[in-house]
Amino acid sequence: MRQLNVLAIDLAKTKFQVCKRTPGGQIVYNKMVSRAKLTELLATEKPSLVAMESCGGTHHWARYAKAQGHQVKAMSARKVKAFLQGHKTDANDAEAIAIAATQPQVKACRLLSKDEQCQQSILRIRELLVHQKVASTKQLRDLLLELNYPIPVGDSALNQAVPEILEEAENGLSSDFRAVLSEQWQHIKVLWRRLEEVERRLTHQASTDVICQRLQQLEGVGPVNAMSLKTVLNASEHFKNSRQAAACIGVTPVQHSSGGKERMGAISRLPGHKKLRSTLYEGAMAVIRQLAKREARTVKEQWLQQLIARRGKKVAAIALANKTVRTAYAMLKNNTDYQPVMLAA
Template identity: 65%
Template sequence: MSARRVKAFLQGHKTDANDAIAIGLAALQPAVKSSRTITLEEQCQQGITMMRDLAVRQKVALAKQLRDQLLELGHPINKGDAALLRCVPEIVEDAENGLPDFYREALYHQYQQLRDLLAHAEALEQRFKEAVRQDPVCRRLSALEGVGPVGAMLLKLALSQPGHFNNARQAAACVGVTPVQHSSGGKGSISKLAGDKKLRSVLFEGALAVIRSLDKREAKTIKEQWLKQLIHRRGKKVTAIALANKTVRTAYAMLKKNTDYQPALLVG
């Protein structure tokens, strides 16, 4: 069970005994759903996804620190990792820039660390893409609009057990791409706290890419026609969330019925 659901039944301070009582009380409630259990293969796929994300964050943080420090010292560097890797050794070897020796040594050490991190991140990226290519479910999900390797893997991990959800809307709500419910009715915005933040972000960015591409050409499918109409009425960001919602629902139906994605083409 989700720890957030169990916490509502916790009485007193957080101790092992109180936690056990809260878990027992929560287990008796029909409205509290049990968490999904995933297979060993899915656990490993989730693991390499997390490794890849960590490597990317570390690479970006280290590159930003190097770039910002050198900018403060009067050495602006163009965007891109290649430009940074090319300029740092030149700055370290320049004997006339006035940098003290201890800083040159530290700067070169950071440069070597960044170079190793880039190689590590690239190796993880290749292994991740290979894992996506070898997985038949990920290959099928990659056919959806705006779904790349990362989106396909995250969708597969989130919806690997379609029977855990009663319907497609429940699956979309679990990801966090449905409007927040209010007892007074009406339409609201999506929650930024609930759901799978990583998957929602990836689907949103993928949907924006689809929308940008669609601006430059005519619609070829019924879904693209619907997107163009929705962009005109509600704007691009609302349309991107609507496409992400539809993507999750479609992926849920594909996994539940074990079918491939077949976009409906416009006639004529």
């Protein structure tokens, strides 16, 4: 890799800064090019190490560069920033990317195929629809509560209450507010239908994908978690071991060790895949709620019950999420199915 020229690209939408650096560290050029010129440049340059920050457009340009015979290294912007010299300009950014790409300690980010990007995009759209639905229904509940209409929790209760409020002619609501309320109610119903359709397609994708089918054998893993785990862990060679995979998602404790003394803290709220960690936690809590109603059937469930007794449900849920990620990594790396160890009858 060190014997190749480095083509460092500071990505943007239409104007790209490209810095070409020799293996000896000499800058050949550092210029701004258009989108069409970048396509031409990657096609005409001899095989090089194409480096870029992991941001919008990274996966497309990485796939294109690989198709032209280049090696690709996409890096976290946080890692690249340490090599920035001088003020923040496009030229300095591109030069920092070129320097960072030659450092072996700067780890490359994962690159997704187009199919994986499509699956990830379905998850992102679903996530946005869920946020919009929650925000819209909460606002509607709060406004009606202020007007002395307390509505029980749940979409079914809201679906029953709002039409009754709109049909009640003697409730003193102004005509303008009644019209706006009706329009907002129609908007919420559209959100429900769109979310239901996206989840239907998501479930279909997970049911026809062999990897997602295997991952759904794990405790607390449904279509959403299965597709998310596949997207993050499918390139198993990206991680040295299962602990690195768990740390990438953010379900390992933060370490602050010095002087030979190891100090392990709580999980960090900053790094990692926050949404996947959140859904894994929700899935783990669902497993814990079900386990409270029956006896343990597997060795893992027995371990989970003992952990709940010692540390509580929330710590146990994070521990189960950690174990789920590690098991999923092993399944994808070894191409095996999940085989829980059953307790003796």
